[in-house]
Amino acid sequence: MRAAVLGAGSWGSAFAKILGDAGNDVVLWARRPEIAAAIRDTGRNPEYLGNTPLGERVTATASATEAIKGAELVVLAVPSQTLRVNLGDWAADLTDDSTLVSLMKGIELGTTQRMSQVIVEAARVAPDRVAVVSGPNLAGEIALEQPAATVVACSDIDRATRVQHAITTPYFRPYTNDDVVGCELGGAVKNVIALAFGIAHAMGLGDNTKAMLITRGLAETARLGVALGADPLTFSGLAGLGDLVGTCMSPLSRNRTFGEHLGRGKSLEQAQAATRYTAEGVKSCLAIRDLARSHGVEMPITEQVERVCHEGVDPKVAVAALMSRSTKAE
């Protein structure tokens, strides 16, 4: 297959390698011409993936039109909050029958839309042409070909199976699922819980606290998911518990690392200044909180993460607020 990967950051570049290793011809679009040139010249993306070779089937361009031309798979790997504007530039170049694959784990500010909803609206495509790839997939580990699994979610299960075949390699094992809502929410909310985990870690809190955050974080993710029509079982799978645990446990996680800055007392601006890569939970916590409130769903950890990030609340005050909630049945 011919594949375009739009976005040459950490995950876009690692995903391009997966596609190439699975036998596809891949054109990676980089916003910055110097990154596209470096990938073409060296076969690597040192700014995002160190010395990892991307493989002979991967080339790069700074022209999205050139990348998309003739692509049967168009993979979107840009920050969640820029996707709509990006698609405005790219929609006219898409062919009628291409599959759009979303790698993003975020919720759009303002609209509270999931990324597949943004794609349907901004690219003007039918929902069954959009597949979502989500799971415990830290780009740095996958670039090193460490074994990992993921989920390809699409309302058209034949299309999900085609994408599954296109990204299967000896080190990358995709499963299919038709629960797009559950998979996308699992990916977006775990970033917020990873912020909470990072805050707790930096505050010196121990494993009981961390296990509580993961478990109750998953509970509030599933509550929102069920309210939006997701299958509750999805949250015990790779795109739910799997990604939540992988992200919280990993020092590679940008969200967890961002949380650690906040937990050490840095302000939002100081934490942003210390962060080079996209930490989606920082913006998405606002959108997820709004989405939950509009559906009458309680998400106490998300509420407190939003207060620490955007309202300058001291993490100790946020912990006390969580622990003093009224007692209830599990």
Ligand SMILES: NC(=O)C1=CN([C@@H]2O[C@H](COP(=O)(O)OP(=O)(O)OC[C@H]3O[C@@H](n4cnc5c(N)ncnc54)[C@H](O)[C@@H]3O)[C@@H](O)[C@H]2O)C=CC1
């Ligand atoms: N890095 C990882 O391990 C994983 C990331 N993801 C998700 O993939 C998505 C992309 O993240 P990463 O590649 O990790 O981020 P990154 O921070 O490594 O790279 C972001 C990319 O977006 C580009 N970009 C920034 N502003 C832009 C704009 N206005 N228009 C177009 N492009 C812009 C940057 O130049 C860069 O190429 C996020 O939603 C993230 O949650 C999902 C799974 C794993």
Ligand SMILES: O=C(CO)COP(=O)(O)O
């Ligand atoms: O989504 C990820 C792993 O599945 C990457 O998490 P971070 O964005 O926190 O690095």
